[in-house]
Amino acid sequence: MRRIGVFVCWCGTNIGATVDLETVMEKARQMPGVVFAGDNKYMCSEIGQTLIRDTIVQERLDRVVVASCSPRMHELTFRKTAAAAGLNPYLVEIANIREHCSWVHKDKAEATQKAISLVRTAVAKAARNKPLQADQFAVTHRALVIGAGIAGIQAALDIGETGFEVDLVERTPSIGGRMAQLDKTFPTLDCSACILTPKMVDVAVHPKINLYTYSEIEAVEGYVGNFEVTLRQKARSIDKEKCTGCGICYEKCPSKVDGEFEEGMSKRKAIYVPFPQAVPNVPVIDRENCRWFTKEKCGVCKKVCPADAVDFEQSDQLIKQKYGAIVVATGFDLVDLDEFGEFGYGKHPDIITSMEFERLVNASGPTGGKLLRPSNQEPPRNVVFIHCVGSRDKSRGKPYCSKICCMYTAKHAILLKEKYPKSQAYVFYIDVRTAGKEFEEFHRRAVEEYGAAYLRGIVGKVFPSGDKLLVNGVDTLSNQTVELEADLVVLATAITPRRDAAALGRMLGIGTDGHNYFVEAHPKLRPVESHTAGIFLAGTCQGPRDIPETVAQAGGAAAKAIALLSKETLLSDPCVSNVNESLCTGCLACLPVCPYKAISEKTITEKVHGQERRRLVAEINNALCQGCGACSTACRPGAMNLLGFTNEQLLAEVDAICL
Amino acid sequence: MSVVEEHHLFEPMIVAFCCNWCSYAGADLAGTGRMSYPANVRIVRVPCSSRVSPNFILRAFQRGADAVVVAGCHPGDCHYVSGNYHARRRFSALRRFLEFVGIETERFEIHWISASEGNKFAAIMKDVTDKIRVLGPNRKLRDVR
Numbered sequence: 059m060r061r062i063g064v065f066v067c068w069c070g071t072n073i074g075a076t077v078d079l080e081t082v083m084e085k086a087r088q089m090p091g092v093v094f095a096g097d098n099k100y101m102c103s104e105i106g107q108t109l110i111r112d113t114i115v116q117e118r119l120d121r122v123v124v125a126s127c128s129p130r131m132h133e134l135t136f137r138k139t140a141a142a143a144g145l146n147p148y149l150v151e152i153a154n155i156r157e158h159c160s161w162v163h164k165d166k167a168e169a170t171q172k173a174i175s176l177v178r179t180a181v182a183k184a185a186r187n188k189p190l191q192a193d194q195f196a197v198t199h200r201a202l203v204i205g206a207g208i209a210g211i212q213a214a215l216d217i218g219e220t221g222f223e224v225d226l227v228e229r230t231p232s233i234g235g236r237m238a239q240l241d242k243t244f245p246t247l248d249c250s251a252c253i254l255t256p257k258m259v260d261v262a263v264h265p266k267i268n269l270y271t272y273s274e275i276e277a278v279e280g281y282v283g284n285f286e287v288t289l290r291q292k293a294r295s296i297d298k299e300k301c302t303g304c305g306i307c308y309e310k311c312p313s314k315v316d317g318e319f320e321e322g323m324s325k326r327k328a329i330y331v332p333f334p335q336a337v338p339n340v341p342v343i344d345r346e347n348c349r350w351f352t353k354e355k356c357g358v359c360k361k362v363c364p365a366d367a368v369d370f371e372q373s374d375q376l377i378k379q380k381y382g383a384i385v386v387a388t389g390f391d392l393v394d395l396d397e398f399g400e401f402g403y404g405k406h407p408d409i410i411t412s413m414e415f416e417r418l419v420n421a422s423g424p425t426g427g428k429l430l431r432p433s434n435q436e437p438p439r440n441v442v443f444i445h446c447v448g449s450r451d452k453s454r455g456k457p458y459c460s461k462i463c464c465m466y467t468a469k470h471a472i473l474l475k476e477k478y479p480k481s482q483a484y485v486f487y488i489d490v491r492t493a494g495k496e497f498e499e500f501h502r503r504a505v506e507e508y509g510a511a512y513l514r515g516i517v518g519k520v521f522p523s524g525d526k527l528l529v530n531g532v533d534t535l536s537n538q539t540v541e542l543e544a545d546l547v548v549l550a551t552a553i554t555p556r557r558d559a560a561a562l563g564r565m566l567g568i569g570t571d572g573h574n575y576f577v578e579a580h581p582k583l584r585p586v587e588s589h590t591a592g593i594f595l596a597g598t599c600q601g602p603r604d605i606p607e608t609v610a611q612a613g614g615a616a617a618k619a620i621a622l623l624s625k626e627t628l629l630s631d632p633c634v635s636n637v638n639e640s641l642c643t644g645c646l647a648c649l650p651v652c653p654y655k656a657i658s659e660k661t662i663t664e665k666v667h668g669q670e671r672r673r674l675v676a677e678i679n680n681a682l683c684q685g686c687g688a689c690s691t692a693c694r695p696g697a698m699n700l701l702g703f704t705n706e707q708l709l710a711e712v713d714a715i716c717l
Numbered sequence: 718m719s720v721v722e723e724h725h726l727f728e729p730m731i732v733a734f735c736c737n738w739c740s741y742a743g744a745d746l747a748g749t750g751r752m753s754y755p756a757n758v759r760i761v762r763v764p765c766s767s768r769v770s771p772n773f774i775l776r777a778f779q780r781g782a783d784a785v786v787v788a789g790c791h792p793g794d795c796h797y798v799s800g801n802y803h804a805r806r807r808f809s810a811l812r813r814f815l816e817f818v819g820i821e822t823e824r825f826e827i828h829w830i831s832a833s834e835g836n837k838f839a840a841i842m843k844d845v846t847d848k849i850r851v852l853g854p855n856r857k858l859r860d861v862r
């Protein structure tokens with residue numbers, strides 16, 4: 059007979075007020091195998107845990123059931139408690155009587171009945187729990203950082219500083235991300251490039267950081283401590299070792315295309331460096347637009363390059379590498395404005411996004427920092443800024459607040475006035491949100507010192523009139539319609555994750571939310587971890603945020619990665635599948651359902667009626683198995699069983715529920 | 718007693734298999750958000766919807782469950798990449814089988830509930846309970862005990 063102890067937690071009044079715990083304990087004492095039931099105000103507290111430890115020893119308990127909050131909250135805590143008293147940690151089960159009971163059922167009698175049932179179910183399962191042993195495996199002391207915006211740069215530097223090797227993978231030809239495109243940054247107005255460029259250079263020269271630009275992730279296998287990643291380093295068509303960065307090639311290249319870095323507002327060449335401070339400062343040939351690759355003509359760059367660095371024959375390289383930890387920092391895109399016809403984006407060159415505004419005021423941008431109207435290269439006088447374009451818009455855009463737009467619009471209003479003291483900024487807003495250090499003060503400056511006129515309201519239409527734009531809106535405070543004549547209209551466009559974030563998430567096995575932001579393991583307590591052990595999140599790929607928050611989060615993700623890389627070994631989760639070879643018929647129905655290719659076939663030799671016989675059975679690779687249990691379900695003879703969630707355990711739960 | 722009254726008194730027993738990564742977490746969120754739903758629902762935690770064997774579901778019906786819900790991550794979001802696709806295929810077959818043996822299809826539902834959909838979890842549990850309250854007890858597969 060088992061000796062099961064049931065420990066019931068009041069969770070202050072969270073459980074105790076809705077569930078009659080005396081009755082629960084009384085009933086628990088009558089359940090098969092239960093020899094003890096006790097309670098505590100907070101079972102997770104030191105006193106509660108001491109009660110569990112002492113009782114395990116005094117009552118010689120061989121199974122423990124804790125009726126408390128969700129196992130997702132404290133299963134680990136109570137497993138450790140049991141282990142401290144010498145009990146195998148996998149002999150502990152949790153009955154979730156808080157999240158699944160006291161918090162969702164108001165009627166005390168009903169909640170008490172359900173709590174009893176939940177305890178009975180946990181007891182039934184616990185009775186069938188087996189002690190499990192975790193294996194140890196070695197950790198690869200190398201990190202991968204995906205995306206080299208400020209988030210990825212910071213994470214790579216922090217990890218590299220501790221002496222671990224870091225591979226920083228960036229899809230575009232240069233590191234820097236969005237921050238490299240910005241002009242000044244709120245709330246201090248320091249120049250973005252001035253604070254970013256030194257960090258980019260630090261990355262380039264860091265002995266522990268290996269930079270893979272113009273590269274992407276091709277495949278991810280393995281698990282925490284031992285990820286196996288295939289990188290595709292796209293052909294740059296330039297020999298990085300030979301190139302001196304002189305730039306003659308792109309001066310002479312005859313093929314011009316819209317420059318991505320300038321948001322399409324000026325041209326770049328087919329061979330190009332995306333921006334002057336690019337790291338690495340090595341050009342790349344955009345093969346889709348290069349005459350050599352499209353028409354097999356030209357080749358001017360190759361002729362003029364004094365270092366003979368141009369190499370049309372280069373091909374993509376596939377690189378396989380093992381990593382202990384991965385930091386994902388793929389950043390953000392802007393929403394597509396096609397849905398927002400009323401703002402006229404794309405129909406008139408003077409209707410621009412805020413990102414385009416950043417480039418227009420930037421000294422290295424398309425107007426050399428003069429901030430001229432794209433239509434006629436004249437200085438603007440009246441500029442209308444529109445907040446929340448695509449943000450807080452459930453029907454067409456994103457329901458969330460993009461968080462940064464209020465602040466950067468205030469910044470834009472200030473920059474405008476500094477360039478052209480006679481100009482006037484009008485800002486249409488729904489709410490102004492300035493929760494951040496020095497943020498409200500910054501916004502007040504835009505209004506009080508720089509005279510930005512804030513109009514609470516919605517813009518109905520923007521349309522050209524002569525060489526100006528007309529903005530029709532409603533001021534919702536005075537309930538009057540407003541018509542403004544503008545030289546430039548700037549749309550504070552909502553931010554979204556990268557378009558391919560969901561695909562990358564699937565490759566990595568990390569979740570995305572309804573908008574494709576990567577999901578953190580816990581919204582409050584584990585904000586930089588993903589649900590997959592060993593994969594961490596940094597920056598705007600996880601949610602909208604500004605630079606200081608991005609840097610802080612990147613540091614947090616790096617710290618988590620460092621903590622993992624510092625370990626020599628990790629303990630594997632012993633809840634893996636297990637083949638009972640005597641039952642296995644070798645049908646291999648389990649093999650194709652395994653998402654991790656953890657199942658293979660092997661031949662065993664056995665004696666049947668004195669004769670040697672060889673037959674096929676399934677075999678599990680414990681290091682690869684992640685414990686989903688798909689194979690156990692597929693297995694017809696019941697030979698495959700997922701430890702921790704065996705057929706017997708789950709059936710016992712069903713039986714206990716339906717009692 | 719009239720039929721209506723009998724139905725009114727009937728409180729169904731509903732077994733919900735919830736995958737640890739999405740739906741169980743969604744149920745937790747319903748708790749954290751105090752989104753109440755009927756106490757008729759009992760959750761069995763499984764690592765993934767693909768762990769739910771048709772056996773468990775039949776057993777639940779035999780033991781007297783009035784409805785069974787399997788809840789997993791949204792298609793494409795399974796923590797184990799493809800588990801819910803296997804589950805979906807397996808359960809559409811099971812559904813046809815249950816119909817064949819004479820179990821009302823309302824008694825067996827599959828739902829995709831993410832970790833952030835506490836409200837959806839509560840709404841589905843309420844909806845299933847209401848439907849089964851009207852439908853009445855499962856008599857067909859239940860053991861005669």
Ligand SMILES: Cc1cc2nc3c(=O)[nH]c(=O)nc-3n(C[C@H](O)[C@H](O)[C@H](O)COP(=O)(O)OP(=O)(O)OC[C@H]3O[C@@H](n4cnc5c(N)ncnc54)[C@H](O)[C@@H]3O)c2cc1C
Pocket residue numbers: 204205206207208209210227228229230233234235236237240242243244245273274275387388389390391412413416462466469553556562596597598599603604605606608
């Ligand atoms: C108009 C505008 C003005 C702003 N002004 C300010 C300001 O004044 N102050 C402030 O604090 N914040 C400001 N911000 C916010 C700031 O830009 C962001 O907080 C910051 O840039 C986020 O950095 P990140 O590294 O998360 O993302 P990103 O800068 O987007 O970097 C992500 C990087 O990952 C790469 N990448 C993406 N996918 C992959 C992949 N699959 N494989 C490899 N690489 C990949 C991208 O190419 C990119 O280099 C502004 C934002 C906007 C839109």
Ligand code: SF4
Pocket residue numbers: 637641642643644645646647648649675676692693694695696697698
């Ligand atoms: S499905 Fe079961 S019987 Fe068939 S090979 Fe796999 S473990 Fe063996």
Ligand code: SF4
Pocket residue numbers: 634635651652653654655656657678682683684685686687688689690700
């Ligand atoms: S439990 Fe899942 S991961 Fe493990 S062997 Fe079975 S199918 Fe593969």
Ligand code: FES
Pocket residue numbers: 736737738739740764765766767788789790795796797800801
């Ligand atoms: S983990 Fe939720 S369905 Fe597979």
